[in-house]
Amino acid sequence: MIVREKPGFLALFFVYQGSIAPRVMPQIILVALLSALMVVLHAHFPDLFPVLTTSSFAFLGVALSLYLGFRNNACYERWWEGRRLWGQLLVEGRSLLRLSLSYRGVDSERHQRMVRRLIAFTQCLRDQVRDQDPMPGLANWLRFDELSRVESSVNRPEALLGLIGEQLATEVDSGGLDPVTVRNFEQRLVSLSEVVAGCERLGNTPLPFAYTLLVHRICYLYCFLLPVGLVAGTGLATPLLTAIVAYAFFGLDELSQELERPFGQTDNGLALDSMTRTFERECLQALGEQHLPEPEPCKDYRLT
Template identity: 85%
Template sequence: MIVREKPGFLALFFVFQGSIAPRVMPQIILVSLLAALTVVLHDHFPDFFPELTTTSFGFIGVALSLYLGFRNNACYERWWEGRKLWGQLLVEGRSLLRLSLSYRGQDSERHQRMVRRLIGFTQCLRDQLRGTDPMPGLANWLSFAELAQIEASVNRPEAILGLLGEQLATEVKSGGLDPVTVRNFEQRLVSLSEVVAGCERLGNTPLPFAYMLLVHRICYIYCLLLPFGLVASSGILTPLLTAIVAYAFFGLDELSQELENPFGQTDNGLALDSMTRTFERECLQALGTPTLPEPHASKNFRLS
C-alpha cells in the first residue's frame, strides 16, 4: 500500500511508485502510434477518411465512463471491506488478549499458549489470502503436534481457532474458567471465524468475468476508433489527445483490477504485513517479552 503525502505540481507528473501508468503504457503507445499514422494518412489522403464528428464518440465515452465508474466503485468497496475485516480481526484479537491477561495472568502457561496461537492465526490467515505457505512461519509459534494437525487441515486458520476452542473446553472441564467467562471468549472466536469467512468470500468471488470482458472490449474499440473522429478537427494534436483518453480509460480499468483483490502484494494492496506485525508486537508485549520486533516501515513509499 502506498503511503505518502500528495506530491507537488511538478513532481505529480514524475511519480511512478504506485502509479498505474507503467502498466498501461503498452496500450497508450499502441493507440498513440495508431493516431500518428492516422494523421499522416489524413494529410496524404484526406478523401479516404469519412467525415466523422466527435459527437458520437462523446456518447460512447459517457457510457464507457459510467461502466468504468461502476466497476471502480465495486472494486473499491471490496478493498474497503477487506480493510474493515482486518480491522475487526485486530479488535477481536485485542479483546482476547485482554480477557486472557485478566483471567489467567501473564505468567500462566495457558495464557502464553493462547497468545502464541493468536499470533500464528493472524500470520496463517495473511499467508493463506496471499497464496503462500504459512507453515514455515507457524513453526515459531506452535508445537510440533499442533503443526502436524494444522498442516493436515483444509482450512488452516479455522484449524487454529479450533485449537483455541479446544483449549477453552479443557479449561472449563478442569475448573480453570467458569461457563460465563468462557462465553465471552467464545464470542471473540466466533467473530474471528466470521473474519476468516469474509476474507474467503472476497478472495474466492471475483467480479463477473462477462462484465470485465465487456469493459475491456469497449475500451479497446473506443480508443482505437477515436483517432478517426479527432483527426479532422484536431490534426497534429490527435496523438496527444488520444493518449490522454487512453491513459484515463485503460488506467481506470487496470486500477479496478488491482483493487478487486485487496489482499494481493501490489502497490495498492492492503498492508497485511504491517497489520500482522502490529498485532504480533501487542501479543508479545502481553507475554512480557522485553524486546519487541520493529514495526514495518514503508520502503520507497510502499508499506507491505
C-alpha cells in the same frame, strides 16, 4: 499500499512509485502509434477520413465512463470490505488478549499458549489470502503436534481457532474458567471465524468475468476508433489527445483490477504485513517480552 503525502503540482507529473501509468504504458503507446498512423494516412488520403465532431464519440464515451465508474465503485467496495475485515480481526484479537490477561495473568502457561496461537492464526490467514504457504512461519509459534494438525487441515486458520476452542473447553473441565467467562472468549472466536469466512468470500468471488470483458472490449474499441474520427479535425495533435484518453480509461480499468484483489501484493493492496506485525508486537508484549520486533518499514512510500 502507497503511503505518502500529496505531491506538489510539478511533482504530480513525475511520480512513479504508486502511479498506474507504467502498467498501462503499452496500451497508451499502442493507441498513440495507431493515431500517428492515422495522421500519416490522412496526409496522403484525406478523403478516407470524414470530419466528425466530438459529439460523435460522446455517447460511447459516456457509456464507457458509466461502466468504468460502476466497476471502480464495486472494486473499491471489495477493497474496503477487506480492510474492514482486518480491522475486525485486530479488534477481536486484542479483546482476546485482554480477556486472557485478566483471567489468567501474564505468567500463566495457558495464557502463553493462547497468545502464540493467536499470532500463528493472524500470520496463517495473511498467507492464505495471499496464496502463500504459511507453514514455515508457523513453526516459530506452534508445537510439533500442533503443526502437524494444522498442516493436514483443509482450512488452516479455522484449525488454529479450533485449537484455541479446545483449550477453552479443557480449562472449563478443569475448573480454570467458569462457563460465563468462556462464553466471552467464544464470542471473540466466532467473530474471528466470521473474518476468515469474509476473506474467503472476497478471494473466491471475483466480479463477473462477462462484465469485466465488456469493459475491456469497449475501452479498446473506443480508443482504437477515436483517432479515426478525430484526425481530420485535430491533425498532428491526435496522438497526444488519444494518448491522454487512453491513459484515463485504461488507467481506471487497471486500478479497478488492483482494488478487486484487496489482499494482493500490489501498490494498492492492503498492508497485511504491517497489520500482522502490529498485532504480533502487541501479542509479544502481552507475553511479557521486552525486546519487540520493529514495525514493518515503509520502503519507497510502499507499506506491505
